[in-house]
Amino acid sequence: MALNREEMVRRARADLAKRLGVSENEIREEAVEQTDFPDMALGAASKGEMSGQMITPGLRIRLSAEGHGQHEYRANEQQIRLYNFKGKNYRL
Secondary structure (H helix, E strand, O other): OOOOHHHHHHHHHHHHHHHHOOOHHHEEEEEEEEEEEOOOOOOOOOOOOOOOOOOEEEEEEEEEEOOOEEEEEEEOOOOEEEEEEOOEEEEO
């Protein structure tokens, strides 16, 4: 199933709210921008994950919550990844 921009942002907001233990209403959208990532894992491979090395277009989604700082998600039509959350990358 191909994800559209709105669905990518909605899923990222819901995931961050759950991870931080806050309401989705407390999650603010700081920026959503088109970018190219260095590989098929959107530059956010999980530990031990292998990824094809080809430029992959997608979105960089920056979200924040009061007292929890800013967090970055990376997404394309096939996947959403949380980048460097507490030192690790996660695929949703």
